[in-house]
Amino acid sequence: MIRPDINQLGAMPPFCRLDLRQLREILALSDSRHLTGGATVFDEGQPVRRFHLLMSGNIRLVRVTAEGDQIILLHIQAGQVFGIGAALGQETYHASAIAAGDCRVLSWPNALWPGFSSAYDGFAVETFRAFGARADEMSNRIVELSTQLVEQRIACALLRMIGQSGRKVAGGIEIGFPITRQNIADMTGTTLHTVSRVLSLWERDGVVKSTRCLVIVTDPHRLVVMSGAGLGTDADDPIIQAKAQALYATAAASAARKASSSSAYSAQASITV
Amino acid sequence: MIRPDINQLGAMPPFCRLDLRQLREILALSDSRHLTGGATVFDEGQPVRRFHLLMSGNIRLVRVTAEGDQIILLHIQAGQVFGIGAALGQETYHASAIAAGDCRVLSWPNALWPGFSSAYDGFAVETFRAFGARADEMSNRIVELSTQLVEQRIACALLRMIGQSGRKVAGGIEIGFPITRQNIADMTGTTLHTVSRVLSLWERDGVVKSTRCLVIVTDPHRLVVMSGAGLGTDADDPIIQAKAQALYATAAASAARKASSSSAYSAQASITV
DNA sequence: CAGCGTCGTTGTGCTGGCTCAACCTCTGGA
DNA sequence: TCCAGAGGTTGAGCCAGCACAACGACGCTG
Structure with a gap:
């Protein structure tokens, strides 16, 4: 079980410049946890004692208001460090980390952070x-929430998710982790009802196909148009990149993807292959 | 002109652990600019060539959509580094930096970033x-935009601003830089009309007092109540801290503030004194 | 001191999307 | 096989706040 871990760890951006000895060192100091969907890695308000690396699966960073509204701030993909109050000078976590589907997470005590930053080449820079x-991504969210209509925001959220962890499947691109209507509402600042209505409409129009906890985008191009991003937003926007990747993936690339059917779409995630 | 610069630079968080020789070194490599209100330091989309430090004044980080809506993402205070695409791996600026009132900005070429990070103690950590x-702050904004009513968001924005650069004046706390109704609208994702109405109402109720480009909060406590933050949000929220500072400043502290009447309220800014 | 541009106020009507509500459809457990 | 609970769909009514509009006040420039 150690051998594959080392290989996997060495492929993660923060650790990809390290040699075998260093990786073994790091792994020996780590604590490993498996989580099933809905389990929390840490909760908002808890004291920050460790920092974390997502080995596989997807994590949602979530905040809950006094009124009980849940807001999904970000999705963390495999290979990313998260919960790094140690570096940010925060005593408590400012959001909760919740597994979206099954996950594997490594973690280390805060005290190791300065050492990691100085001793391991590329760690600080990549972080x-x-x-x-x-x-x-957050600034994009702020712009969207400030200026766009609900329908556009939902389109942006879907595009962002297929950009970050979309998987090519028969007839479209599937979001790589379980997601409910309520989740999408929590990302876009709207209600489950409105999301349901919009998705129903889009399904009728052949833009998406969705079942319980699963969304497949069948016409990403139309979604981009509806997102309002096609009208002149900066072209290096991650959303647009995602779209470009999704639409214009070469035959070779998609063949390669069929070979390892669970490989993710985005540049970041594909490092983890 | 060099001497006061050195003292000022040595008081800034990123450089506060350095000795005179190092500060002189840094200053010699820097380019200095004065800006008047409305001038831009850099524009969204421009290639990132330099990183910047705000010596005095306030900077707005702004994005503009294809439809022409302006969104204020953040305010930068004196002593903060900004425009650091160099560190974030960004080729172009993802927002514009616009002076809110008169500013002084130092800047250095990107190529110096790695050297600053490694050679100058505390620089990387503080950044x-x-x-x-x-x-x-951005995650707070997302939560607010997703869940709160316009009136609450405006209250939050005002509290955030007095927390970051409020000045004690006769009868209340004044926002330390010129700000229009339109600016507040750009921060809260609403329209100038709605902001105007809300401020008029609050002025009638004695919560704020405002003239052209200036807002004074006369009853911060009531503003906190209206912001919806008092109902159980995390107590270490910067907004709440700001409120605590604003409300419960000791007599001693406020005396000290009278002595140097332009000193700012927040912990961060007070380092610059 | 006239003219103009920026900033601010206030009134009116309209609508996107939220709230409330009822019902349907899976899935897993007993 | 049935039930409970989570997730999803759809309808009806309502209202916060936006769009449109018109006007007032300040400050700069020539």
Whole structure:
């Protein structure tokens, strides 16, 4: 069980420049946990004692308001570090981390953070970059929430998710983790009812296909148009990139994907292959 | 002109652990600019060539949609590093930086970033922390936009601003930089009309007092109640902290503030004193 | 001091999407 | 085989806040 772990760990962005000895060292210091869907890695408000790396699966970072509204801030993909209050100077977690489907998570005590940053080449830089990407995603969310209609925001959320962990399946691109209507509502600041209505409409129009806890985008292009992103937003927007990848994947690439059917679509995730 | 600069630079969080020789070194490599209100430091989409430090004044990070809507993502205070695509692995700026009032900005070429991070004690750590605080602020914004009514969001925005750069004045706390109704609308995802109505109402009720481009909060406590934050949100929320500071500042502290009447309210800003 | 541009106020009508409500359809457990 | 509970669909009514509109006030420039 150790051998595959080492290989997997060495493929993760923060650790990809390390040698076998270092990886073994890191793994020996880590604590490993399996989680099933809905389980929490940590809760908002808890003291920050460890930092975490997602080995497989998907994690939602969630906040809950006093009124009980749940908001999904971000999705974490395999290979990403999360819960790093250690680096951010935060005493308590500012969001909860909840497994979306089955996950495997490694974690280390806070005290190791400075050592990791200084001793392991590329760790600090990669973490900073990942963080930049998250800040970007959040700023996109703010822009969407401030200016777009519900329908557009839902389109953006779907595009973002297929960009981050979409899987090619017969007839479209499937979101790579279980997701309910309520979840989509929690991402877009709307209600489960409205999401349901919109998805029903889109299904009628052949843009998506969805069953319980599963969404398949059958016409990503139309979704991009509806998202309002096609009208001049910066072209290096992750959403647009996702779209480009989804639409214009070469035959070779899609063949390769058939070979390992669970491989993810996005550039980040494909590093984990 | 160099001497005060060195002292000022040495008081900024990212550089506060450095000695005189290092500060001189850093200053010699820097480019300095004065900006008047409305001037831009950099524009969204431009290639990232330099990173920046705000010496005095306030900067808005702004994004503009294809439809022409402006969204204010964040306010940068004196002592903060910004425009750090160098660290985040971004080729172009993902937002524009616009001066809110008069500003002084130092900047350095990207190529110096790795050297700063490794050579200057505390620089990387402080930058990471500042970034964590910004991520936090953005996540708060997302929660607000997703769940709160316009009136509550405006209250939150005002509280955030007095927390970050409020100044004690006769009869209340004044926001430390010029701000229009339209600006507040750009922060809260609403329209100038709605902001105007809400502020008029609050002025009638004695919660705020405002003139052209200036807002004074006369009853922060009532504003906190209206913001909806008092109902159980995490107590270490920056908004609540700001409120606590604003409301329960000791007589000693407020005396000290009278002495240097332009000193800012927040913990971060007060480091710059 | 006239003219103009920026900023602010206030009134009116309309609508996107939320709330409330009822019902359907899976899935897993006993 | 039946039941409970989670997830999903759809209808009806209502209202917060947006769009449109018109006007007032301040401050700069020539």
